[in-house]
Amino acid sequence: MNVVILAAGQGKRMHSNLPKVLHPIAGKALAQHVIDTARELSPDKVVVVYGHGGDAVRESLSATDIAWARQEPQLGTGHAVMQALPELSLEGQTLVLYGDVPLTRAATLKRLLQAGRDGLAILTVELADPTGYGRIVRDAAGNVLRIVEEKDAKPEEKAIREVNTGIMAIPSARLEDWLGRLSNQNAQGEYYLTDIVALAVAAGLPVRTAQPEGEWEVLGVNSKVQLAELERIHQRHLADSLLTQGVRLSDPARIDVRGELVCGRDVAIDVGCVFEGRVELAEAVDIGPYCVLKNVTIAAGARLAAFCHLEDAVVGPDAVIGPYARLRPGTELGPEVHIGNFVEVKNSKIAAQSKANHLAYVGDAVIGQRVNVGAGTITCNYDGANKHKTIIEDDVFIGSDTQLVAPVTVGRGATLGAGTTLTKDAPPEALTVSRARQTTITGWQRPRKAKK
Ligand code: UD1
Ligand code: CA
Numbered sequence: 001m002n003v004v005i006l007a008a009g010q011g012k013r014m015h016s017n018l019p020k021v022l023h024p025i026a027g028k029a030l031a032q033h034v035i036d037t038a039r040e041l042s043p044d045k046v047v048v049v050y051g052h053g054g055d056a057v058r059e060s061l062s063a064t065d066i067a068w069a070r071q072e073p074q075l076g077t078g079h080a081v082m083q084a085l086p087e088l089s090l091e092g093q094t095l096v097l098y099g100d101v102p103l104t105r106a107a108t109l110k111r112l113l114q115a116g117r118d119g120l121a122i123l124t125v126e127l128a129d130p131t132g133y134g135r136i137v138r139d140a141a142g143n144v145l146r147i148v149e150e151k152d153a154k155p156e157e158k159a160i161r162e163v164n165t166g167i168m169a170i171p172s173a174r175l176e177d178w179l180g181r182l183s184n185q186n187a188q189g190e191y192y193l194t195d196i197v198a199l200a201v202a203a204g205l206p207v208r209t210a211q212p213e214g215e216w217e218v219l220g221v222n223s224k225v226q227l228a229e230l231e232r233i234h235q236r237h238l239a240d241s242l243l244t245q246g247v248r249l250s251d252p253a254r255i256d257v258r259g260e261l262v263c264g265r266d267v268a269i270d271v272g273c274v275f276e277g278r279v280e281l282a283e284a285v286d287i288g289p290y291c292v293l294k295n296v297t298i299a300a301g302a303r304l305a306a307f308c309h310l311e312d313a314v315v316g317p318d319a320v321i322g323p324y325a326r327l328r329p330g331t332e333l334g335p336e337v338h339i340g341n342f343v344e345v346k347n348s349k350i351a352a353q354s355k356a357n358h359l360a361y362v363g364d365a366v367i368g369q370r371v372n373v374g375a376g377t378i379t380c381n382y383d384g385a386n387k388h389k390t391i392i393e394d395d396v397f398i399g400s401d402t403q404l405v406a407p408v409t410v411g412r413g414a415t416l417g418a419g420t421t422l423t424k425d426a427p428p429e430a431l432t433v434s435r436a437r438q439t440t441i442t443g444w445q446r447p448r449k450a451k452k
Contacts, residue, residue, distance in 0.1 A: 001045075001113070002088045002172060003038040006080045007031050007099025008051030008071040013223040019053025021099040022060050023221065025231050026238070027258025027276060030221055032061055033102035040106035041095070041113070047084040048099065076190030077166070078182040085176060093117075094172045096193065101220045103234060104167065108217055112210040116169035119206035120197065122147070123167035125215055133163035134194050136209065144207040147194035151187035162209075164194060165218035171205070242269075250289075264300065288322065296327075299335075313345075316352070334369070351394070363387075364406065368394035374418065376401040393428065 011020025021031035028036075031048065038046050050057045051071040058068055069083040081096060088094060093113055097104070108123070115121040122144070124136050134147045135157050147164050148157050170178075178196040186192060200207050212218050216233045219226065232253075238261075239252035247263045249255055254271040261275045264283035273287055277295035281287070285298045288306040298304075298315040305322035312329035315321060319337045330347030333339065337350050340357035348365040356362060356373035363381040366389065367373070377398050379390040388406035392398070396410050399418030410416065410426045417433030426432040 001041065001043045001092045002084075002094040003041065003043045003046045003097060004081055004084045004088070004094060005031065005034050005038065005046065005048045005097045005099050006077060006166075007034075007057060008049050008074050008080055009100065010052040010074075011100070011222065014221075014227075015224070019057050020221065021057060022053065023227055024258075025102050025221075025227070026234055026256075029060060030102045031057070031099040034097050034099055034104075035061060035063065035066065037104060037106050037109070038095075038097060041109060043095070044089055044092070045087060047087045049080045049084050075184065076188070077193035078179055078191035078195065081175070081193055082179045082191070085179065088172060088175065090172050090176075092172055094170045094175055096166070096168045096170065098166050098220060100222070101166070101218060103219065103230060104212065104217045108210070108212045109167070112167065113169050115208040115210040116171075119208065120171065120200040121169040121208045121210055122197065123165045123212065123218065124162050124209045125165055125211060125218055126161050127163055127215070128161070130158075130161050130163045134166075134192075135160040136162040136164060138162075143201075144197065144209060145201055146198035147192075149186065149188070149192060149194065165212075166220075167218065168193070170196065174200070174203070174205075259294075270306075282317075291322075362390075365390040365392065365404075367392045368396070368412070370394060371396045372398060374398050374400035374402060378403050380405045399433075 007021040014020050022029045025033060045067060047067045047069055049069045049071050051074050067087040069087055071080050071083045093116060095109060095113060112121050112123050132150055134149045135153055137145045137148055137157060139145055178199045181199060182191045182195050184191050197207060219230055221227050221230060235256055236252060238257045239249055239255050242263060243249055243252060246265060248268040250270045255269060256274045259275060259277045262280045264281060266284045267281045269287045270289040272290040274292045279293050280297045282298060282300040284301050286303045288304050290306055291304050291308045294311040296310045296313050299317040301317050302315050302319040308322040308325045310327040313327040313331040316333045316335040316337055318335055319333050321339045324341040325339045326344045328346035331345045332349045334350060334352040336353045338355040338357055339345060342359045343356045344361050346363040348362050350367040351369040353369055354367050354371040358375035360373055360377045361379060363379050364387050365379050371392055380403050381387050390404045390406045391409040393410060393412035395413045397415045399416050401419050402416050403421045405423045408422055408425055411428030413429040414426045415431045416422060416426060417431060417435060420434045
């Protein structure tokens with residue numbers, strides 16, 4: 001079986017420099033959705049017909065097992081499939097898909113292929129408003145005769161509500177002959193792929209139709225309005241599948257999954273959260289409103305309060321994060337760690353039960369267990385040229401407004417007095433403080449305004 005994905009069209013109405021088929025739905029290019037669905041059918045060959053956007057399209061799609069056919073200029077859908085012909089196997093079926101129709105389910109395509117096993121099959125839908133689409137013309141007995149394009153249709157044909165979605169299963173052995181016989185003598189001066197339907201009928205082959213489960217499966221993207229509509233439809237389906245698995249979503253209309261979200265039992269997700277890349281939430285994880293998580297693993301029972309931003313981070317069991325916490329790449333938090341508001345952690349390991357609850361920067365650090373990082377603490381990890389490590393051993397207490405000028409180590413059980421600027425290692429079990437001594441001047445007078 002061959003799959004041909006038509007993706008040469010320009011997409012003028014997107015008003016964008018990005019080729020249409022590279023615009024994302026759920027963080028993935030439209031054409032990549034189509035390629036991924038095609039792969040589910042285990043085809044022998046996938047050929048993408050590209051043109052507009054040229055190499056950008058080729059480079060952006062993950063396509064190790066894909067063949068490319070350039071169509072330049074674009075003379076119609078029939079002409080497009082013709083460009084793919086040299087790449088196709090001449091046995092079995094050729095499934096034609098559109099690179100800008102991203103949500104078709106593999107199950108629907110399987111049914112279409114089944115319907116076309118001894119002939120040609122067209123995926124069709126009945127639309128309340130069929131304007132713009134090719135119409136399916138049938139005889140009195142209901143047999144498909146041909147497809148007529150809107151611009152070529154007579155008034156009585158325009159009244160037909162069953163339309164061509166563009167998705168077809170064609171017997172590969174006939175393709176070369178049929179495509180060779182297409183003409184561009186029509187209203188648009190194009191080589192219409194749809195004209196092969198009449199050729200199949202003339203050859204006495206059965207032409208059957210199949211229908212998708214929902215109209216959304218065959219909706220295409222021609223504008224940003226349609227892109228946004230399909231995004232919401234797709235997100236709603238993803239949300240429904242999370243709900244079905246038992247995830248509690250405060251509002252299934254207010255979640256965005258742009259990758260893979262894997263949830264354990266009793267996970268709860270509040271409104272406005274965005275999940276990118278691969279995110280794993282273990283049992284009973286609770287995500288507060290308006291959090292953004294990208295490539296994150298969160299262990300059982302951990303809680304994120306509102307407005308947290310996490311990327312390439314691992315959060316331990318029963319940790320408490322946020323509100324307003326930022327975990328940057330390379331953060332690994334142990335069990336029951338607390339990271340509070342306006343705390344930024346980067347490339348650091350923080351072990352069990354340690355806390356940084358207010359206004360801190362922890363970068364390139366290794367922090368032991370039961371450490372208290374006081375408010376306003378900063379690891380000065382960057383000297384303007386190189387990054388250096390800060391090591392804080394178990395049971396350390398760091399007073400507020402402390403700067404740790406790396407590389408530096410704070411020994412086990414040490415205490416750093418508030419306001420310390422630590423430039424040398426602090427020994428274990430002792431108080432280290434660097435601070436001008438406090439003095440009091442008694443009888444001192446505040447300056448007063450001079451009298452005129
Ligand atoms: C096509 C169908 C029409 C159907 C409609 C469904 C034909 C002649 N008409 O019409 O029956 O109802 O789709 O949306 O097939 N493309 C190329 N190269 C080209 C022309 C198009 O790759 O030279 C690609 C486009 O990028 C797009 C797809 O083919 O992905 C359909 O092209 P489009 O111009 O949207 O076709 P319609 O005229 O809308
Ligand atoms: Ca179209």
